[in-house]
Amino acid sequence: MSNIILEVNAVTKKIGKRNLITETTFSLEKGKIYGFIGPNGAGKTTLMRMMTGLIRPTSGNILIDTFDLQANREKALSKVGAIIESPVFFEYMTGRQVLRNLSRLHPTIASSEREMHIEQLLKTVDLHTRGDDRVRTYSLGMKQRLGIAQSLLGNPELLLLDEPSNGLDPMGMRELRDIIFRLRDTANYAFFISSHLLDELQQMCDELVIIRNGAIVWKGPTHQLVQDGQRLEDAFMELMLS
Numbered sequence: 001m002s003n004i005i006l007e008v009n010a011v012t013k014k015i016g017k018r019n020l021i022t023e024t025t026f027s028l029e030k031g032k033i034y035g036f037i038g039p040n041g042a043g044k045t046t047l048m049r050m051m052t053g054l055i056r057p058t059s060g061n062i063l064i065d066t067f068d069l070q071a072n073r074e075k076a077l078s079k080v081g082a083i084i085e086s087p088v089f090f091e092y093m094t095g096r097q098v099l100r101n102l103s104r105l106h107p108t109i110a111s112s113e114r115e116m117h118i119e120q121l122l123k124t125v126d127l128h129t130r131g132d133d134r135v136r137t138y139s140l141g142m143k144q145r146l147g148i149a150q151s152l153l154g155n156p157e158l159l160l161l162d163e164p165s166n167g168l169d170p171m172g173m174r175e176l177r178d179i180i181f182r183l184r185d186t187a188n189y190a191f192f193i194s195s196h197l198l199d200e201l202q203q204m205c206d207e208l209v210i211i212r213n214g215a216i217v218w219k220g221p222t223h224q225l226v227q228d229g230q231r232l233e234d235a236f237m238e239l240m241l242s
């Protein structure tokens with residue numbers, strides 16, 4: 001069986017006369033954490049929006065677990081969870097109510113199993129002791145973790161996170177990192193994470209995908225780009241200047 005969860009095939013995105021993404025092809029494997037890096041405006045969010053079906057490619061196609069995102073949208077999207085912009089919740093609800101509400105959008109979860117599934121998700125993101133408090137009382141890190149729980153509702157195999165550690169303090173980042181490691185190791189999830197925090201990505205990612213001006217300029221195992229003792233920041237700068 002193939003280990004590939006997502007394939008981007010010759011994808012481009014043009015708006016007006018501008019090429020936001022020039023022809024791009026790559027694939028992602030299950031059980032790996034990918035870091036997605038590139039300067040501001042390089043096209044990270046644009047590509048991630050296409051990978052989650054929020055916008056259409058101008059040409060090319062995207063397969064998720066072999067299902068074409070255009071032709072077989074529902075099946076393809078059932079395998080993906082994502083936080084593309086910071087998640088927005090109804091602040092007056094409790095974390096549990098938020099998840100309960102959103103779980104109705106996932107018909108695959110039997111209603112008899114819903115409460116157990118939600119309890120499990122609250123545990124996964126370390127919110128089980130705060131699940132009955134209103135979101136209004138949550139810290140940024142807790143809201144971010146509730147966002148992760150939300151993206152896990154449909155039991156996806158791939159999670160796309162666009163700058164998930166934005167604004168988190170070191171403790172919040174560590175908690176997020178621990179959750180991501182746990183999910184990769186126990187559930188064989190794949191993660192595709194964009195961030196400007198290169199030290200953080202260096203610690204966390206098995207592989208890196210680097211984008212500049214709408215084109216992938218490097219992809220491969222982290223240790224191939226960053227030699228022993230080197231910082232990703234330096235390797236990245238070198239690549240950008242070359």
Ligand SMILES: Nc1ncnc2c1ncn2[C@@H]1O[C@H](COP(=O)(O)OP(=O)(O)OP(=O)(O)O)[C@@H](O)[C@H]1O
Binds near residue numbers: 015039044045
């Ligand atoms: N709907 C749109 N119409 C026109 N241009 C757009 C649109 N969406 C994005 N762009 C442009 O596409 C380019 C890539 O933007 P994108 O948000 O994908 O970059 P990014 O890599 O996510 O940057 P950042 O690191 O700042 O989040 C930018 O020049 C942006 O202005």
Ligand SMILES: [Mg+2]
Binds near residue numbers: 044045046162
């Ligand atoms: Mg962005």
